[in-house]
Amino acid sequence: MTDLLERPAAAEHPEPAEQHGPTGLLKWLTTTDHKVIGLSYTITSVMMLVIGGALAELIRAQLTSPNNTLVSFAQYNELFTMHGSVMIYLFAGPFAFGGLANIIVPIQIGAPDMAFPRLNALSYWLYLTGSITMLLGFFTAGGAANFGWVAYAPLSNSLNTPGAGADLWIGGLLLTGFSAIFTGVNLVATIFYLRAPGMTMFRMPIFTWNLLVTAILILLAFPVLTAGLIMLYADRHFGTHIFSVAGGGVPVLWQHIFWFWGHPEVYILALPFFGMATEIFATFSKKPVFGYKGMVFATITIAALSLGVWAHHMFTTGVVLLPFFSIMSLLIAVPTGIKIFNWIGTMWRGQLWFSTAMLMAIGFLVTFLIGGLTGIYLASPPLDFFTHDTYFVVAHFHSVVMALVLAGMGGLYYWGPKVTGYMLNERIGKAQFWFLFIGTQVFTLPMYALGLDGMPRRMAVYPHDPQWKALNDVASLGALLIGLSTVLFVVNLVVSWKKYPAGDNPWDAQTLEWFTTSPPPHHNFYRLPAIRSERPTWDYNHPEHRALGHGTREESH
Amino acid sequence: MRVEAKLLLGLGLFFGLMCAVYWNWSLENAGGVMMFAAMLLGFLPGGYYYFWSRRMRARPEDDPNATAAQGAGVVGTFPGTSIWPFTLGMGAFFTVLALVFGIWLLIPGLGLVGWAAIGGVSESRRGGRV
Known part of the structure; x- marks a missing residue:
């Protein structure tokens, strides 16, 4: 039934609404509740993480010896293409802006649901069918797409990459692209129009701010990719020559279009995870976010600059404006540095509680710092010419994305109790953290050395060199540790299943989502507190230590 | 509403400046056009919000x-459950598969899309159910 929803006045405590409506499979198919949709997104994307991770383990197994014959060259091409595609398109983005954001953002701002619940459901179905479409490639005669996750022209045209796998890759991306655009529309509309009374823009939690900026970036970037994919499909099947020299087209145009989406995409992936880490640092330091407004402006600045750096992926094409893209890329280090400073400032002299979520967030900070600093080298064209398409680049972005995985796991441990009503086991969680954190460093650090030594990426075999073999073996060991950490996560889910009831606010957290019950009721809130700062739940629970408005100062005595 | 408008207008302004610098310096059209479009995406909704922020009553969420x-x-109308997003999603799925496996898949694909469009719209009109 359609509900005409009214927001109750504070004094009222309406009885929990009778839960009627379908159950089981029909509930899953017909739901428009943002929490159920968000949970579906989270489960599907974690399954994609497991699939993408399994492909990665096969890649690392192949590289344990120089002339390994575990997989053929063609299979290896499929492996690295689908590993990158699954992780970037089907896991990292949907996990953040489809999964956790979908569940948490409306509750953080006191909204009853997303602004367009049916559009939200459609987003999920497009994401699910897009994922299935892309993975169907493995079951076709020619195998899955094998032109790398960037699908550079002219390698991706119908002569060089014939077969259904590549077309399924394009089709899957069309579906998931529209899914992302719809989610972006939904997030912007929700945050602009459905905030609770008193929840001004500068009282929104940093996670919500980051998701707002992410959503705007989605709206700027994803349509470009979708247009590019349609052009690529037309080149492959309708005889156009947009990306081929033969008919007067320009192959490098594909790179411009792809990276004009692709670099903002890096921040579409990263910003939600930055937001998760920020919330975790604040909660487990028992302090407000240090430099709240600086944090918001850093997020906006990163997003704004990220639209002007796409061609730093194309330095070696020789046809891009090196100084412009180098300056813009280096500038991004400034707001990112502000963020890292503020994260440390949030923890500084706080009452630190080293829960699993906090450990994951600290692991994120360390790993992201390594990934970020190596990114500064790559922003310099002379250094990029030297390291382009080597394992140095691979190591750089794996440091970045593994940092995001750490933050995402932190987010699951942090918000999991809110979503399900039950805690996860902390001992297994901490074991998972150490496997994941140590595994990440053992996995990425040797690849930096390999890259500086000149090992090219995307090669199934490499020359007999004892040093290269040793470094590759260490990297593979790291990948194995990361795989084990994922196994531990699944074990934790099984062991903790409905075992440790969480209560409404197990972490003594600060933001509005911890004010309602765990799990939240249909339409989220029975009542709302007075919102006078960016941490209303804390103000309500600790009236003697209320947060002060920005720019106000309480007289000490 | 002012903050929302300023955010979008500020982004539009920044993209406009970046577009001017980049296009004049590099003389490369693809990036210039895309940045120009990004500027419009900041200005169009930003301008709309700015226009209305000066004319609407102050909202409690801005106070x-x-x-x-x-x-x-009343906050708004929210559908409790609906089968139409799933129907539309399946229609889109078959339509995309038609690009790969054969044009005949457009029949179920576009059929489901059309059915979902009619069903979804009429559900909005009468306050639908499953």
């Missing part, structure tokens, strides 16, 4: 001293 009671009242 730092608002009480929960001020926000009482």
Whole structure:
């Protein structure tokens, strides 16, 4: 039934609404509740993480010896293409802006649901069918797409990459692209129009701010990719020559279009995870976010600059404006540095509680710092010419994305109790953290050395060199540790299943989502507190230590 | 509403400046056009919000001293459950598969899309159910 929803006045405590409506499979198919949709997104994307991770383990197994014959060259091409595609398109983005954001953002701002619940459901179905479409490639005669996750022209045209796998890759991306655009529309509309009374823009939690900026970036970037994919499909099947020299087209145009989406995409992936880490640092330091407004402006600045750096992926094409893209890329280090400073400032002299979520967030900070600093080298064209398409680049972005995985796991441990009503086991969680954190460093650090030594990426075999073999073996060991950490996560889910009831606010957290019950009721809130700062739940629970408005100062005595 | 408008207008302004610098310096058209479009995407909704922010009544969510009671009242209509997003999603799925496996898949694909469009719209009109 359609509900005409009214927001109750504070004094009222309406009885929990009778839960009627379908159950089981029909509930899953017909739901428009943002929490159920968000949970579906989270489960599907974690399954994609497991699939993408399994492909990665096969890649690392192949590289344990120089002339390994575990997989053929063609299979290896499929492996690295689908590993990158699954992780970037089907896991990292949907996990953040489809999964956790979908569940948490409306509750953080006191909204009853997303602004367009049916559009939200459609987003999920497009994401699910897009994922299935892309993975169907493995079951076709020619195998899955094998032109790398960037699908550079002219390698991706119908002569060089014939077969259904590549077309399924394009089709899957069309579906998931529209899914992302719809989610972006939904997030912007929700945050602009459905905030609770008193929840001004500068009282929104940093996670919500980051998701707002992410959503705007989605709206700027994803349509470009979708247009590019349609052009690529037309080149492959309708005889156009947009990306081929033969008919007067320009192959490098594909790179411009792809990276004009692709670099903002890096921040579409990263910003939600930055937001998760920020919330975790604040909660487990028992302090407000240090430099709240600086944090918001850093997020906006990163997003704004990220639209002007796409061609730093194309330095070696020789046809891009090196100084412009180098300056813009280096500038991004400034707001990112502000963020890292503020994260440390949030923890500084706080009452630190080293829960699993906090450990994951600290692991994120360390790993992201390594990934970020190596990114500064790559922003310099002379250094990029030297390291382009080597394992140095691979190591750089794996440091970045593994940092995001750490933050995402932190987010699951942090918000999991809110979503399900039950805690996860902390001992297994901490074991998972150490496997994941140590595994990440053992996995990425040797690849930096390999890259500086000149090992090219995307090669199934490499020359007999004892040093290269040793470094590759260490990297593979790291990948194995990361795989084990994922196994531990699944074990934790099984062991903790409905075992440790969480209560409404197990972490003594600060933001509005911890004010309602765990799990939240249909339409989220029975009542709302007075919102006078960016941490209303804390103000309500600790009236003697209320947060002060920005720019106000309480007289000490 | 002012903050929302300023955010979008500010982004549009930044993209406009970046577009001008980049296009004049590099003389490369693809990036210039895309940045110009990004500028429009900042200015169009930003301008709309700015226009209305000066004309609408102050909203309780923009009032730092608002009480929960001020926000009482109708928030909007929210469908409880609906099968149409799933139907539309399946239609889109078959339509995309038609690009790969054969044009005949457009029959179920576009059929489901059309059915979902009619069903979804009429559900909005009458307040639908499953």
